[in-house]
Amino acid sequence: MARDRHSGNSGGELGRFLRARRTRVTPADVGLPAGTGLRRTPGLRREELATIAGISVDYYARLERGTETRPSPSVIDALARALRLKEAEYRHLRELATGTDRPATGPAAVPTRSVPDGISLLLETMRPSPVYVVGRTFGLLTANPGGLRLFAGVEDWPSEQRNLARYVFLHPAARDLFDDWNAPAHSCVAWLRGLVGIEPDAPDLTGLVDELLCKSPEFARLWDRYDVEGSTHGRRIFHHPDVGDLTLGFRGMTLNGTSGQHLVAFYAEPDTPDHDAMTLLDKAAQERSSATPETVA
Structure with a gap:
């Protein structure tokens, strides 16, 4: 198994x-x-x-x-x-x-999927930068329009299935979207590997890891390497179906007072083609969504 x-x-x-x-x-x-x-x-x-x-x-x-x-x-x-x-x-x-010295404490609690008050409003004020919040296993909890549409096709999945690790390894659009698919793939696996090493029986981790091990040979190959250091900042090049090529910087930030939630913001220098493309992405995403940031239940 x-x-x-x-x-x-x-x-x-x-x-x-x-x-x-x-x-x-x-x-x-x-x-x-x-x-x-x-x-x-x-x-x-x-x-x-x-x-x-x-x-x-x-x-x-x-x-x-x-x-x-x-x-x-x-x-x-x-x-x-x-x-x-x-x-x-x-x-x-x-x-x-x-x-190894910790006593057994019984089944681990599943972290909440609710984001702190004001976060969704904050994401809206950060437009046109694509911004989203993920839980500790990369479940997409909330996003502004650009943050959701940046991962082309993820919005077509049911809200409970929207997980960025699942997207990277299992969504058919992911390989075409990322110029260097290996970079987000490695980061996802390294983060999950580190968590499972400390909490091997946490239900929110085991279900996702089992699914990806069964469905993705690439995930299984990276899993066996046992890397535990992913990237929390850097640059990503996207080949996006709505706006073409764009290069964005990104930075992830831990949301204090949560059970491992992270806010991730992408950005581009003003008055550059990448910023123009980012603005177009936000507009295209707005046409696909309501005026408020979408929350994933």
């Missing part, structure tokens, strides 16, 4: 993360000779990583198997250095190690 690829206790998740990262580090990356003959293990062998980290091979093997679940802070630091982890990856490793 797809669920087997992400469910289980956080000790097991710690082992999955270590294995995935170990296969991404080559001997050359850490100054080891490549040796002769064909290596059966991609990346480093267990004994190589253990030696670099300064821990016993048996202890490291227990970490990967999930039978040892309480590495000390010094061991976590040593593993992070040996695996050449980036800041977000290091933070995730620490969270996984800490999570």
Whole structure:
């Protein structure tokens, strides 16, 4: 079952993360000779990583198997250095190690889909910039007209199905819309991977991840890489059916006081072709929607 690829206790998740990262580090990356003959293990062998980290091979093997679940802070630091982890990856490793000590608290609550008071009005005042709010699993909660229409075709789905991770991997228009489809695809998977590592049984996560693992080979391939660092700002190039090509900057911001909701705003410099295209997109979107920002129930 797809669920087997992400469910289980956080000790097991710690082992999955270590294995995935170990296969991404080559001997050359850490100054080891490549040796002769064909290596059966991609990346480093267990004994190589253990030696670099300064821990016993048996202890490291227990970490990967999930039978040892309480590495000390010094061991976590040593593993992070040996695996050449980036800041977000290091933070995730620490969270996984800490999570093994947390008592079971029963079923997790499903986060609310209601946005704070005033957010929809704020999105309207930000036009013509496309702006929207997503929940922690990328469910589209509210958007101004341009924010909804930016993802061409998502408005044709029922409101409860509108999810930007689902759109990127399953909507037929997504591949044509994004100039570099891999960028949003990687960000979506990395964010979800990080969440599931900490809350493997959260119902809002498991349902979506199971669906995407079953329906999208690309999602499954990226899922197995166990990346946990997505992009919260940058630039996206769109090939939009309403206005043609446009390049927009974007920035995501956490909405304080919510259960993981994020506001994402796209923008363009004034008096540029991209700003003109963005304004046309807003007008085209207005013709498709009512005068108020659409809220997804």
